[in-house]
Amino acid sequence: MGYTMKMIGYIAMCLLSLIPAVLLAQGMPITNEAARLCKQKMYVDALAKADEAAGSKEERNDAYTWYVNGFVHKEIYKEREVGVRQSQHRVNAEASFMQALKQSNAAKYDSMIKFALKYLASTYYNDALQCSQTITSKNEKEARILFDDFKRVMIVAEPTTDFKIYEKEFTKSIGQRYFSLWQMDTKNIELRELAASQYESIVLMDTSDSDAYYNLAVIYYNQAVFMYRKLGPDMDMFDSITLQEEASKLIRTKSLPYMERAYELAPEKGEIVRGIMMMHRALDHEKDVEYFKKEIERLINEGKIKSDQHKP
Amino acid sequence: MLKQSPIGIVALVLVFVMMAMPRMVIAQTIPDDNTVAMIRANYLYQFANNNDWPAEWKKGRFVVGVVGNPDVLEIMASKYATKPIGSQSMNVIGVNELQTTPQVHVVFIDRSKKSEIAKYVREYKGKSTLIVANWEGALAQGAHINFLSIEGSIRFELNKTAMTEALITPGVKILQWAIQ
Numbered sequence: 001m002g003y004t005m006k007m008i009g010y011i012a013m014c015l016l017s018l019i020p021a022v023l024l025a026q027g028m029p030i031t032n033e034a035a036r037l038c039k040q041k042m043y044v045d046a047l048a049k050a051d052e053a054a055g056s057k058e059e060r061n062d063a064y065t066w067y068v069n070g071f072v073h074k075e076i077y078k079e080r081e082v083g084v085r086q087s088q089h090r091v092n093a094e095a096s097f098m099q100a101l102k103q104s105n106a107a108k109y110d111s112m113i114k115f116a117l118k119y120l121a122s123t124y125y126n127d128a129l130q131c132s133q134t135i136t137s138k139n140e141k142e143a144r145i146l147f148d149d150f151k152r153v154m155i156v157a158e159p160t161t162d163f164k165i166y167e168k169e170f171t172k173s174i175g176q177r178y179f180s181l182w183q184m185d186t187k188n189i190e191l192r193e194l195a196a197s198q199y200e201s202i203v204l205m206d207t208s209d210s211d212a213y214y215n216l217a218v219i220y221y222n223q224a225v226f227m228y229r230k231l232g233p234d235m236d237m238f239d240s241i242t243l244q245e246e247a248s249k250l251i252r253t254k255s256l257p258y259m260e261r262a263y264e265l266a267p268e269k270g271e272i273v274r275g276i277m278m279m280h281r282a283l284d285h286e287k288d289v290e291y292f293k294k295e296i297e298r299l300i301n302e303g304k305i306k307s308d309q310h311k312p
Numbered sequence: 313m314l315k316q317s318p319i320g321i322v323a324l325v326l327v328f329v330m331m332a333m334p335r336m337v338i339a340q341t342i343p344d345d346n347t348v349a350m351i352r353a354n355y356l357y358q359f360a361n362n363n364d365w366p367a368e369w370k371k372g373r374f375v376v377g378v379v380g381n382p383d384v385l386e387i388m389a390s391k392y393a394t395k396p397i398g399s400q401s402m403n404v405i406g407v408n409e410l411q412t413t414p415q416v417h418v419v420f421i422d423r424s425k426k427s428e429i430a431k432y433v434r435e436y437k438g439k440s441t442l443i444v445a446n447w448e449g450a451l452a453q454g455a456h457i458n459f460l461s462i463e464g465s466i467r468f469e470l471n472k473t474a475m476t477e478a479l480i481t482p483g484v485k486i487l488q489w490a491i492q
Contacts, residue, residue, distance in 0.1 A: 179340055218340040228347045231354040233395040237362060237485045241467075244351050248464040275342050282347045283464035286423075 030056055031065045038072045043079065046072045054096070063103035067113050070096030074116060085127050085146060094120050094153055101156070117157035124150035125166065132173040136181070140174060164205055168212075171198050175215060186226045195219055210265035214272050217259035221279060224250045251282050270296070270305030349383035351466045352420065352446065352459060356384070357392040359442060359457060360402070360418055362483035363475075369417060369440050374400035376418045377410045379432070380425030416441050421455070423447040429454060440479045456480070460491055467491050
């Protein structure tokens with residue numbers, strides 16, 4: 001999330017460097033005035049001029065006019081409404097940039113317009129990720145709408161974008177959120193299933209995503225651990241045995257196969273090696289436990305993982 | 313009109329695209345619980361609670377000793393030691409205290425210490441100490457109950473004759489759940 005924020009800062013800086021380009025357009029007095037006012041951060045006046053230009057018979061059919069109009073909205077959004085998911089200025093900025101692309105001389109400004117659109121897309125993406133981390137139950141809708149907004153803008157800004165990697169990160173973010181909610185309310189089966197379904201959808205998208213397999217394995221393993229934690233002196237022997245058999249079956253038939261797949265894909269990732277070792281330990285597979293303990297030691301000795309994070 | 317260099321814009325876009333690559337982070341963490349130790353501790357409690365010791369062993373504290381498995385020892389002490397066995401309060405002890413405790417009701421010897429079983433069998437010969445172990449062949453070496461791992465589930469086998477010789481009467485539930 002912090003990374004995306006940094007990215008937005010960087011893009012904003014890049015976009016500021018484009019302002020001189022909008023200041024010296026010829027034969028566009030109203031638009032030029034809007035750009036000048038915008039550069040001076042006189043946004044109310046800049047917007048009035050930009051809207052005037054958009055309504056002007058002489059300037060409204062020029063892509064540059066709509067670019068400046070969008071730019072002013074974007075600057076206002078950036079100054080006042082970053083993080084406001086329903087920002088109208090962001091909506092208006094997008095609409096103006098899209099309008100700019102429809103003009104007959106759009107090609108002249110294509111790079112600038114698309115660059116600005118990429119900035120807007122990145123803000124939608126950032127908002128989608130942030131929103132996904134505030135989901136409280138089944139209300140994914142807002143996060144998904146923001147993610148759709150990102151895709152809608154990004155596909156125009158960069159038609160060759162491969163969205164799979166974004167889909168995966170976004171879905172993982174939702175999965176992580178449901179997982180966290182489930183950890184706080186372990187009796188809530190629905191949250192666990194919602195978390196699992198996110199990672200299941202990721203492995204459908206990408207069968208080589210070791211993180212998704214790992215996270216699926218952890219969900220089922222944790223489910224088993226929460227069952228084991230119920231074992232206690234007040235539980236009847238029959239119930240104890242039934243419970244531990246159900247829990248071990250869960251690890252054996254669901255958790256371990258996912259972790260084995262993760263291990264196949266990333267055999268030197270510390271979390272995964274530790275994970276598979278833990279699962280074999282839970283199943284009392286003594287030889288496997290010893291093997292993976294040695295693997296962890298080897299990876300530590302080779303400097304591939306840190307010893308403090310992955311104690312065998 | 314001043315133009316941004318097209319090359320410059322392309323470079324910026326490339327940087328943007330590279331920076332915009334989503335992070336791939338493993339988020340979930342695995343709890344450290346030693347689940348097998350949890351199960352074994354639970355079984356030790358069930359063995360204590362569901363077998364019957366001679367009357368003279370029902371005085372004082374009910375002592376459970378654990379050899380070679382700190383996790384089982386810790387779980388027994390924290391989760392089960394507050395529960396009485398019949399009228400006896402439970403005392404869970406480690407290997408150091410075992411040497412100075414004359415009456416031990418249950419002793420669990422982990423496979424990490426299996427080379428020491430003969431010593432414990434000698435030590436507890438003629439006493440009603442239930443010896444529990446967790447490796448193949450432990451019954452033949454003198455254990456009364458031995459944990460087995462069956463498809464990842466922990467079950468147990470027992471030597472009823474040896475238990476009877478030690479004057480420990482296996483409970484119905486213990487016999488019912490033992491692997492024959």
